[in-house]
Amino acid sequence: MQTQANLFQHRPSAQWLLETAVAGIIRSATYLVLIAAACIFLTIGIKGAQTVFTSHWPFVNVPFFTEKPSTLYVFEWQGQKREMSDDAFRAFKAAQKVEEIPAETYAHSAGGILPCIVGTVLLVLGSMTIALFLGISSAIYLSEYSRDWWLLRLIRLAIMNLAGVPSIVFGLFGFALFVGYFKWNVSLLAGWFTLAFMVLPVVITSAEEALKAVPQGFREGSLALGATKWQTIRTNVLPYAIPGILTSSILGIARVAGETAPILFTAAYVVLDKYPWQVAKWTDFFFQPVQALPYHIYVVSSKIPQNEYTERMQYGTAFVFLALVLLISLGSVLLRLRLREKLKW
Amino acid sequence: MKNPNRFDRKRLRIDHFIQWFFGSNALLAIIVLALITLFLFREGAEFFPQNLQNLRNYRLAGLEYVGIMRDQIEAHTSLNRSLQDLRLRQSNALLKRQSNALLKLGKTPEQISTALVPFDAFAASFDSSVEELRGLVSEWTDAVSEIKDKAKLREDALQQRQFLLKEGKRAEADAVRVTQIDFAAELAPIRSGFPLYRKASVAFRGKIETLLLQPPPLAARELQPRFEQFQKAARAYLASFPATERQLAKWEQFAPVPWHRAVTSFLFGKEWITNSFWQDWYGVLPLLTGSVLVAAIALAIAVPLGVCAAIYVSELATPLEQQLIKPYIEFISAIPSVVIGFFGVAVLGERLRELTQWQALSWISGFPISERLNAFTAGCLLALMAVPTIFSLAEDAINSVPRAFKEASYALGATRLQTMFRILIPASLSGIVSAVLLGFGRVIGETMVVLLCAGNRIAIPDFTQGLSAVFQPVHTMTGIVAQELGEVPNGTIHYRALFMVGLLLFFLALGINWLAQGIVRRYKISAG
Numbered sequence: 001m002q003t004q005a006n007l008f009q010h011r012p013s014a015q016w017l018l019e020t021a022v023a024g025i026i027r028s029a030t031y032l033v034l035i036a037a038a039c040i041f042l043t044i045g046i047k048g049a050q051t052v053f054t055s056h057w058p059f060v061n062v063p064f065f066t067e068k069p070s071t072l073y074v075f076e077w078q079g080q081k082r083e084m085s086d087d088a089f090r091a092f093k094a095a096q097k098v099e100e101i102p103a104e105t106y107a108h109s110a111g112g113i114l115p116c117i118v119g120t121v122l123l124v125l126g127s128m129t130i131a132l133f134l135g136i137s138s139a140i141y142l143s144e145y146s147r148d149w150w151l152l153r154l155i156r157l158a159i160m161n162l163a164g165v166p167s168i169v170f171g172l173f174g175f176a177l178f179v180g181y182f183k184w185n186v187s188l189l190a191g192w193f194t195l196a197f198m199v200l201p202v203v204i205t206s207a208e209e210a211l212k213a214v215p216q217g218f219r220e221g222s223l224a225l226g227a228t229k230w231q232t233i234r235t236n237v238l239p240y241a242i243p244g245i246l247t248s249s250i251l252g253i254a255r256v257a258g259e260t261a262p263i264l265f266t267a268a269y270v271v272l273d274k275y276p277w278q279v280a281k282w283t284d285f286f287f288q289p290v291q292a293l294p295y296h297i298y299v300v301s302s303k304i305p306q307n308e309y310t311e312r313m314q315y316g317t318a319f320v321f322l323a324l325v326l327l328i329s330l331g332s333v334l335l336r337l338r339l340r341e342k343l344k345w
Numbered sequence: 346m347k348n349p350n351r352f353d354r355k356r357l358r359i360d361h362f363i364q365w366f367f368g369s370n371a372l373l374a375i376i377v378l379a380l381i382t383l384f385l386f387r388e389g390a391e392f393f394p395q396n397l398q399n400l401r402n403y404r405l406a407g408l409e410y411v412g413i414m415r416d417q418i419e420a421h422t423s424l425n426r427s428l429q430d431l432r433l434r435q436s437n438a439l440l441k442r443q444s445n446a447l448l449k450l451g452k453t454p455e456q457i458s459t460a461l462v463p464f465d466a467f468a469a470s471f472d473s474s475v476e477e478l479r480g481l482v483s484e485w486t487d488a489v490s491e492i493k494d495k496a497k498l499r500e501d502a503l504q505q506r507q508f509l510l511k512e513g514k515r516a517e518a519d520a521v522r523v524t525q526i527d528f529a530a531e532l533a534p535i536r537s538g539f540p541l542y543r544k545a546s547v548a549f550r551g552k553i554e555t556l557l558l559q560p561p562p563l564a565a566r567e568l569q570p571r572f573e574q575f576q577k578a579a580r581a582y583l584a585s586f587p588a589t590e591r592q593l594a595k596w597e598q599f600a601p602v603p604w605h606r607a608v609t610s611f612l613f614g615k616e617w618i619t620n621s622f623w624q625d626w627y628g629v630l631p632l633l634t635g636s637v638l639v640a641a642i643a644l645a646i647a648v649p650l651g652v653c654a655a656i657y658v659s660e661l662a663t664p665l666e667q668q669l670i671k672p673y674i675e676f677i678s679a680i681p682s683v684v685i686g687f688f689g690v691a692v693l694g695e696r697l698r699e700l701t702q703w704q705a706l707s708w709i710s711g712f713p714i715s716e717r718l719n720a721f722t723a724g725c726l727l728a729l730m731a732v733p734t735i736f737s738l739a740e741d742a743i744n745s746v747p748r749a750f751k752e753a754s755y756a757l758g759a760t761r762l763q764t765m766f767r768i769l770i771p772a773s774l775s776g777i778v779s780a781v782l783l784g785f786g787r788v789i790g791e792t793m794v795v796l797l798c799a800g801n802r803i804a805i806p807d808f809t810q811g812l813s814a815v816f817q818p819v820h821t822m823t824g825i826v827a828q829e830l831g832e833v834p835n836g837t838i839h840y841r842a843l844f845m846v847g848l849l850l851f852f853l854a855l856g857i858n859w860l861a862q863g864i865v866r867r868y869k870i871s872a873g
Contacts, residue, residue, distance in 0.1 A: 019762045023661055029653035030662075030670065033732050037677045040688050040729075137370035145364050146371070158374040164783070164858035165851060166790025168823045169381065172830070172847040176384040180835065197377050204374065230363045258681030261792040264827055294683045294793075301687040302797055314691065322684050329679040333672055 041322075048319020051312045064316060067112035069271070069296070072309055075103035083309065085110035108271075108300050109310045113317055118276055119290030120324075122188060123267060124257050127195035131256075132249060134196065135203030139245075142204070143211040144233055163201035167261040170198045174266040187287040188276075191267025198262055199252040206251070210244030211237060243339055250332035258325050260294040268295035293321045385851060389844030391836075396627060397607035398500070399838060406492040407532040408624055410596050414482045414542065417589050420582055421475050427575055428468045431568065435461060438565035463561040474552040478545040485535050490622060492531045499524055532598060543590065550586055553579060611845060617803045617825070619839050627842040629849060631805045635720070635819030638806060639795055640788045642724025642815055643731055647788075648781055650728070651735030658736075659743045660765055671740075678733030686797035689726045694718050694798065697725075701816075714816040716800055721815045723799040727791055731784040738783060742776020743769055775868035782861035786854055792823040799824060822846050 054061050070086040084092060093101060138155075146152045174194030184190045214237050222232040269289040279285050300314045403409050439457045458465075502523045509518035557579060563572055614628015658670050694717040700706070702713040714721075746769055754764040770777070800818020803825070808814045826843050833840045 015760065019760060022762055026653045026657045026661060029650050030657040033650050033654055033677070033729075033736075034670065034673060036729055037673070037680070040680065040685065043688065043692055044684065134370055134373055137367050138373060141364075141367035141371040145367060151372075155371055155374055158378050160862065161855055161858050162374055162378055164786050164790075164854050165378075165381065166792070166823060166854050168790065168792040168826055169385070169847050169851045169854070172388075172826060172844060173381045173384055175830065176388045176844070177380060180388070181384070200374065200377065228360050230360050254679050258679070258683075260681075260683045261823070261827060265830055294681055297683050297687055298793060298797070301683075301690045306691060311691075314687065318684050318687050321681065325679055325681055326676065329676060333675070 044315060044318050044322055047311070047315040048322075051316030052319055061316075064112040065117070066114055068115055068273075069108045069113060069313070070111040072106040072109035072313075073103040074106070074309055075101050077101070083110070106307075106310050107304050108296075109304065109313045113293065113296065113320065115272060115275060115291045116293045116296045116317070117320070119268070119292040120257055120294070120321075122276060122290060123191050123195060123263065123292060124253055126188065126192035127199070127256050128249070128253055130192055130196035131199045131203045131252060132245075135200055135249075136207050136245060138204050139207035139211055140233060140238075143208050144229070144237065159201050159204055162197075163205075167198060167259050168264075170194055171262040171264055171266060173197075174262060179266055184287060186265065186267060186269065186289045188267060188290055189286040191263050191290070194262045194266045195256045195259070198259065199256055202252045202255065203249055206248030207241075207245045210241040210248065213244060214240045247332055247335040247339055250328055250335070254325050254328045254332070257328065258294065260292075260298055263292055263295060268292045270295070270299050293317065293324070297321060381851065385844055385848040389841050389848050392611070392627075392838060392841035392845045393604075393607045395838040395841060396611060397602065397604055399625065400606055400610060401602045402493060402496050402500075403624055404600070404602055405528045405598060406496055407489040407528075407535060407598065408493060410532070410593065410598070411482065411485045411489050411535070412624075413589060413592055413596070414478075415486065417586075418475060418479055418482055420585075424575070424579055424582060425468075425472050427578070428471060431571055431575065432461065432464060432468060434568055434571070435464065435563065435565045438568065457564075460564040464564065467556065467561040471553070471556055474549055474556065478542075478549050481538070481541060481545050485538070486623075488535060489532070492526070492528070493624075495524070495526055495531075496528075499526055529598060536598075539593065542593070546586060546590065550583055553583060611842070615805060617820075619829070625839070627838070627845075629822070629846060631803050632820055632822045632825055632846065633849075634805050635799065636789055636795075636821040636823070638815065638819055639720050639723050639727060639799055639821060640785055642721055643727035643788045644781065644785055646725060646728035647731035647735055647784060651732045651780070651784070652739050652777060654732070654736050655739035655743055656765060656770075659740055660761070660769070674733050674736050677729065678737075680730075682730065682791055683793040683797075685726050685730060686794040689722055689794065689798035690718070693726065694722050697722055709812070712813075712816075716816070716818045718798050718800040718818060719816050720799055720806065720819045723795050724815070726794050726798060727788045730791060730794065731788050734787050735780045735784040738780030739773070739777045742773035742780065745776070746772040775864055779861040779865045782857055782864070786857040786861070789857070790823060790850065790854055792827050795821045796824040796827050801828065822850050826850075 051064060052061055053059055067085075073084050073086070073089040075082055075084075089101075089103070093099075142152070142155070171194065174190055174197075178184050178190035178193055179186060182190075218236045218240065219232050222236040223229075227235070267290055269291060272289065272291055276285065276288060276290055279288060297314070297317050300310070300317060304310050306314075436457050439460065440454075502521050506518045506521045506523065509515075509521065557576060560572070560576065563569055611627055611629055613630060614626055615630050616626040616628050617631055618624070618626045654670070654674065658667055662670065698714055698717050701709075706712050750768050750772055751764055754768045759767070799821055801820050801824060802818040803820045804817075806814040806817045806819055826847055829839070830843050833843065
């Protein structure tokens with residue numbers, strides 16, 4: 001009886017043990033990566049949420065999203081520890097009629113990050129407009145007009161290599177060409193073009209894929225009815241490819257928003273006392289530097305000390321930035337899934 | 346459009362124009378690449394002539410000559426430092442003895458200092474033995490620095506004049522005064538001071554020799570080998586004196602500096618020193634080693650993890666896991682690098698240091714680590730950035746192995762493990778290798794993480810200490826450009842040197858890319 005039951009029982013052999021052990025190692029290595037990333041998400045998420053959200057109405061730290069960064073003053077007043085931003089501190093001194101109050105100061109640790117958010121949005125909008133225009137045009141040529149010849153191979157090689165160029169080299173290039181040679185100085189325009197050239201390979205590749213995904217029959221049908229090549233592209237190819245192009249280009253947006261190195265010397269300033277829309281002439285708009293979220297994070301994490309007062313601003317900014325970039329990427333993934341279901345031919 | 350329609354010429358011409366327009370846009374990728382090369386060269390190429398002038402001035406102004414003596418004194422300082430270290434070890438050993446003793450037989454701090462009196466006397470006279478020579482050399486240092494400053498002024502004036510001439514302002518150009526410098530005459534007082542140097546050097550040597558003959562008794566016996574090491578080093582130092590003297594005697598002020606030194610001193614120079622009162626050096630080696638060290642650490646962590654994750658997702662995971670893990674890892678690649686760098690500064694650096702302070706880990710060399718931000722911290726974070734790149738490319742490579750390979754292996758009775766390691770991985774090896782190379786390219790070009798977390802100390806890590814070299818702070822090529830370009834004036838040699846670093850980085854990235862593509866093309870396995 002005993003032996004019969006054991007016949008079908010699993011007997012661990014050396015081989016089986018080895019298989020299980022190796023599978024276990026591989027599994028734990030995979031989960032290690034996932035946990036490491038979760039650590040970053042959770043640390044920044046939890047600590048940042050304390051800055052961004054509040055426990056009472058309207059549940060969002062409104063000044064954080066509507067004010068400029070300013071210096072934080074920490075001082076003792078009548079036995080109480082007080083924290084104030086630059087303006088409030090000056091008003092307080094005037095109200096109390098005292099000349100000087102000894103205080104510890106922490107740069108960029110009070111106020112909000114509105115100019116940085118605005119700057120990042122402006123940078124993304126401008127550079128993506130340029131990149132999409134140039135990228136889609138090149139992709140149309142590559143997928144619709146070109147035949148296989150040496151120049152085409154050269155173009156493809158160049159695109160592939162451009163994708164591997166480090167972002168700091170784009171920064172140097174933008175600094176030499178736009179800031180120095182064209183004399184645009186450190187400006188929005190210089191930042192736009194530098195970032196646009198950086199994401200160009202991503203946009204070209206994704207646009208070409210989307211164009212190639214449009215069935216050949218659409219083109220042939222149009223051409224057979226006597227349309228010219230351009231009419232065919234305009235009416236029978238592009239409308240079907242545009243959703244695909246835009247969704248994949250969102251990935252490019254995430255990259256443009258996330259990079260710091262290219263705007264270090266081409267577009268970003270640490271502090272500006274005006275908002276981008278406060279310009280004298282409309283042309284000045286393009287030639288003004290901006291503040292940007294990634295550069296602000298770099299400044300607050302490297303140039304000021306780490307302590308309880310500075311931490312709020314640091315984690316809050318990182319939280320907003322990370323949430324922004326991840327939402328953009330999430331949007332891209334979701335849209336791609338929906339598109340795949342919708343467009344089937 | 347081979348058959349032009351006779352009745353529709355106009356539209357056809359527009360069509361051609363449109364095609365031409367799109368075609369010219371497609372050329373943009375080539376143009377941008379060419380422009381990057383051109384402008385990096387344009388800003389950076391002037392570096393080599395300037396560097397050559399820099400090196401020539403170093404010789405002409407006599408900095409090189411006095412530098413030989415400075416090196417000699419520097420070597421004495423480092424010997425002195427090892428004596429200080431020895432003293433610290435002795436007092437530590439005595440303190441330990443005290444705490445170990447059950448009865449209070451050990452020594453109080455005062456007793457320790459009394460015990461160390463003979464040693465301190467020895468150290469003090471060793472330290473002071475150099476005084477005479479040091480005084481002489483520091484006087485000469487000031488003198489040659491002055492000559493160098495004069496040469497710099499002259500060069501600036503020359504440059505200004507050339508600039509004015511180019512602008513066509515002849516009169517103003519003539520008004521710029523360019524003083525002639527007679528380098529030989531300027532340096533003559535120092536060269537004629539050679540007998541003084543020799544006298545001081547001989548006296549110095551005699552002092553050390555007599556000191557070495559009467560070594561002090563050590564307060565802690567077990568440190569005797571270390572002291573013997575010091576004595577040996579000191580004797581070797583004395584033995585190098587005649588060579589130094591010969592070098593000084595042989596030195597020629599007007600020996601030509603060959604032009605290739607401008608290139609080699611950049612590519613193989615071991616020092617990157619800027620804004621120094623003495624001499625600026627632009628050697629890329631410490632930055633290159635830093636970049637490569639950080640990238641190597643990152644890859645050593647990321648390659649196993651990335652490849653394992655790819656194998657897991659494509660071979661072992663349940664369908665639900667597959668659906669979740671893949672987008673999750675793609676999400677990791679979307680985390681902006683500056684956020685990862687911030688995480689390193691705010692959290693990881695401190696946690697790693699706390700980890701290394703555990704007693705259980707103290708057997709590892711270099712533990713506990715002293716610096717919060719070092720190559721290892723940056724490497725860990727970069728590994729996280731490289732994993733998604735390696736993962737998705739490696740997964741593609743594994744998935745593109747023809748199904749028949751796997752089926753044939755199972756049909757022959759191989760287990761899952763055997764199939765994985767003997768069929769799938771060898772078949773997709775070319776893809777995995779190129780994934781690793783592209784990951785390397787991404788890591789070496791990454792800026793913000795290394796700028797924030799690598800510690801930013803410009804020095805070649807001390808590899809003689811073995812593994813602990815990875816826990817030293819380093820500076821990288823990307824980091825130095827990001828850090829210093831904002832602060833240097835346009836057109837200076839420092840500015841141009843940064844562009845040369847950028848150019849090197851650019852070609853490095855192109856080379857890695859080319860290699861990765863080549864490997865994929867060459868070793869692709871086909872199903873046939």
